Amino acid sequence: MPIQNKTMLITYSDSLGNNLKDLYDNLEEHFGDAIGGVHLLPFFPSTGDRGFAPVDYDEVDSAFGDWEDVKRLGEKYYLM
Template structure:
């Protein structure tokens, strides 16, 4: 499936209406009906209001309950195209994976998810 050509709304789910996905969807099907072909729904994973404005989720598979649930996202998708960020390069320091790395270091099964300073800034003694 592809995104329809037309005006796209880019918004956080809590910025319009009463702060929920359901309320945003009601606006899109009410007062804003037929104005947008799609919505780029900025991070709505738990927590949507983390230290990095939702781009540092604790759980990439869970809609923050304060905004709604996957059923609300699906319902919105019945009337407009939805684009959502899959944030694979950011993770909360409170995530299970990061806490496991802190506890077990290189022995953590999640170790490969994270880069170290040495991974990024390799020493080049020949330069």
């Protein structure tokens, strides 16, 4: 998806809810088309540092959801 001239939200997976599904639902319900992209801060399994010490780049931390949740966000929003 090409980047748009809209707001880019920088967020953790659990900042607007408990997980990626909640994030998507909150964006849809409260922000509509105002958000053009989402910069997801680390959502990988991690040993600390709020996700910035990942142990596996191939997995989504199960507390946040799964790759299908990331894909769903990417279908609607430009993802970083």
